[in-house]
Amino acid sequence: MTQFTTDVEEAVRSIPAGEVRSYQAVARAIGRPGAARAVANVMARNIDPTVPCHRVIRADGKLGGYNRGGEEAKRAILLSEGYQC
DNA sequence: GCGCTGACTGTCA
DNA sequence: ATGACAGCCAGCG
Numbered sequence A: 001m002t003q004f005t006t007d008v009e010e011a012v013r014s015i016p017a018g019e020v021r022s023y024q025a026v027a028r029a030i031g032r033p034g035a036a037r038a039v040a041n042v043m044a045r046n047i048d049p050t051v052p053c054h055r056v057i058r059a060d061g062k063l064g065g066y067n068r069g070g071e072e073a074k075r076a077i078l079l080s081e082g083y084q085c
Numbered sequence B: 001g002c003g004c005t006g007a008c009t010g011t012c013a
Numbered sequence C: 001a002t003g004a005c006a007g008c009c010a011g012c013g
Helices: A003-013 A023-029 A036-045 A070-081
Strands: none
Touching: A003 A023, A003 A036, A023 A036
């Protein structure tokens, strides 16, 4: 586990339920603007239940991806949390 | 230390 | 508006 990963997890954990943040926004929050791809990489490899990675979507409003059932599951979770996509 | 990969992003055609 | 291309960053072999 690297510091970068830890920072990403913390930033994602700070996202309130029903809200979403783009990978770029998270990257900026941890002081690495432009590292959106690296952030996505952390999400993809690190499956941590303490991190609401389903609240992290693309900057264009698309869901992006999910390691636990694909975009369908992600969309379902977001809907159940109150996020209208 | 080098090069490839990916749940991305912004720009151009 | 939709698709293709290039740029950026961290992790891994």
